[in-house]
Amino acid sequence: MKKMNYLPIFLNLKYKSILIIGGGNIAYRKIILLYSFHSFIKIISKKICKKLYLYILKKKIQWISYNFSCKYLKNIFLVIIATNNKDFNKKIFNIINKKNILINTVDNEKYCSFIFPSIINRNPIIISISSCGKSPVLIRLLREKIESILSINYGKISFLSGKFRNFIKKVFYNFSNRRLFWEKLFNSNFIDQVINNNIKYAIQTLYHFIINNKKNEGELILVGAGPGDSNLLTLRGLQVLQRADIILYDYFIGKEILNYARKDAELICVGKRFGYNSIKQNNINKLLIYFIKKGNRVVRLKGGDSFIFGRGAEELLIAKKFGVNFQIVPGITSAIGISSYIGVPLTYRNYSNNVLFLTASKYLRKNSILYPKIPDTLVIYMCRNKIKFILKELLLKGFILKTPISLISYGTLSYQKVYFGILKNINVISKNISGPILLIVGKVVNLHKKLSWFKNFI
Structure with a gap:
């Protein structure tokens, strides 16, 4: 925090x-x-x-x-x-x-x-906002924005809900089921009915959800967290994180993104990291099913996009096998996010009409790069310990030594490091890099000289 x-x-x-x-x-x-x-x-x-x-x-x-x-x-x-x-x-x-x-x-x-603080009073709902004395005018503007979206009748919603709170506790003694009930109610027309003073119908709606509420069977939500910068997490991703009971996250998910979780949510790191003992995929699958069967809303939080070299589909297929409900929240894949942050468009008229994504850790194997011809732009994920082999294979495929390249570590973060050069010098350049590496190869790399905007370039 x-x-x-x-x-x-x-x-x-x-x-x-x-x-x-x-x-x-x-x-x-x-x-x-x-x-x-x-x-x-x-x-x-x-x-x-x-x-x-x-x-x-x-x-x-x-x-x-x-x-x-x-x-x-x-x-x-x-x-x-x-x-x-x-x-x-x-x-x-x-x-x-x-x-x-x-x-x-x-x-x-x-x-x-x-x-x-500056106070927004919708008693018993009270919102306070402060800049700790640093920017009172900004706080006034923020207060006006919040005031404009909060009806004066929001207090009535809280009062009415409070009257039924103890009753709901008796009906739904399980905390997870009780929270799910309130979430469903507040996402229905209940709020509009109270705001419009249709209290009789609002109470009918509340009883309807009590009678028709099904037992919480748990759910898996696959969320792409983006390439690193917490500002690149999607709005839907943020909403899902704030409602999760359990979050199983990858190793390089930043603390700022994890801080969006509910304070009572359980956070478990299940990420893999080269050179370290990592949890096996089979055990990750077992954890997912275990928590979901307990009636939890489980978020599987992955870097980038879960369907781009993220094993997201594999985990969903396991969920499908066990009859688990699931949904998918896309994320900005690392290649897209990082290339934008370093000012390198992956496609550009007269430079690049096609892009190939590869991962060095799995699909790039000795004597086998799986593409039929030289792509205009090549992006290789997770290539930190495969640089020498990548150079050899690219030259065999027809890339020339003067081909522009960029190697990026911790892309989109404040401590992002970006190295530019040519394919000939890739071994020398890579020795200075710590952390995970994304490699971009092609003429589009040269456009960074005009389009770069983010800091920390080397």
């Missing part, structure tokens, strides 16, 4: 004592927010603005002193400093912070143990 400056939490302020130091308009805005939580609000200030004075007269808040003293911190849950005196604010912050009381100094992040 990425580092965060603040932990977003929701505090129950009901009947909590809150101390406000300051009595101007800034203090007033904070008090208006806090008063809605039924907190006990106390003020220390030499002067009080008219708006606050009305609250004091109505005994909604309490003005306890003109001057600050530590004795007023007894039983205080949190403090807000809202004065214009920077030196005074700093002094008070240092005193209170040592007592481990939550404290916020308005418009001064340096003297805060907590900050106020």
